[in-house]
Amino acid sequence: MQNKITGFLSFISFERGIMLFMINMGATFLIAQSSTLPNAVYLGIIAFFLWSGVDAINNGYDAELDEKSDPKRAKFTKKLGKLGLAISLGLFTISLGLGAVTGMLLVVACIFLGIFAGVAYSVPPFRLRQTIYKPVVNFSVGAVPVLIVAAFYNVFSVQIFALILLMGISTAVNSLWEDLADYKSDYSAKAKTTLVVLGFKRGLYLTIILGYSLIPLMIIVGIMFQLNIIYFVILGTLIAFISIRMIQSRHIVTGKPKQEALLKTGESFAKDFVIVALVHTTNLMLSGYLTYQIVAIV
Secondary structure, three states: HHHHHHHHHHHHOOHHHHHHHHHHHHHHHHOOOOOOHHHHHHHHHHHHHHHHHHHHHHHHHHHHHHHOHHHHHHHHHHHOOOOHHHHHHHHHHHHHHHHHHHOHHHHHHHHHHHHHHHHHHOOOOOHHHHOOHHHHHHHHHHHHHHHHHHHHHHOOHHHHHHHHHHHHHHHHHHHHHHHHHHHHHHHHHOOHHHHHHHHHHHHHHHHHHHHHHHHHHHHHHHHHHOOOOHHHHHHHHHHHHHHHHHHHHHHHOOOOOEEEEEEEHHHHHHHHHHHHHHHHHHHHHHHHHHHHHHHHHH
């Protein structure tokens, strides 16, 4: 039973669903400018089911590739067979149903946009997951949830577009970091992802540069929404953490190591970035809640 639960959670990429849930909760606090938990949880659940469906359909089509990068998930996915597609459609239906309950056409349209991006990312003949356009499509992973919240409140401003840009670029960069762990399987499958086209080392440099380029935008968003000092302290801690990890691996990143050592370092960085992404989204959510909770009390 435990193996089945673990396999299912891996199939729907549960950790990413949680990250999207927190993005929507944080976006709700920031856009509504209040600590409204019911709406935040509701909109977070919409994002969770939407992107769980997207990841489920992607993992279904990625079963062959996952045999090298994630054999346990590949084995579970193959056992599911056509049931995997049914699960994906079920998750999409739940997300759309929850969106329809709001009675807001624009919310439903944003959910459809997310589904369309997910299909274009995973399903042939599009299959953008194996092309250099993968980060562009992954931009929607972070951007669409914030759009759903903006549509729910019918509020669009420079602040919100900055938040959409931050979340979109974050998930686009996240896709490049994920490619570090998937390099072997992507290369074997003759995929045209950014890392395969550029070469692993140059691709690694690109992901590091893009990762650090997010820092100014993170600070700007914090200032725009007048987040409390806790947000900036945790952000500084994350920057220090990833910088220390880079320094520890500098002899491999800047030197001429064996390919296997370089690949292992890339996989390690990919895991580190998952931690950073989860902590940052949690930080954004909690900082938004605390900021407007304090405002409400005052």
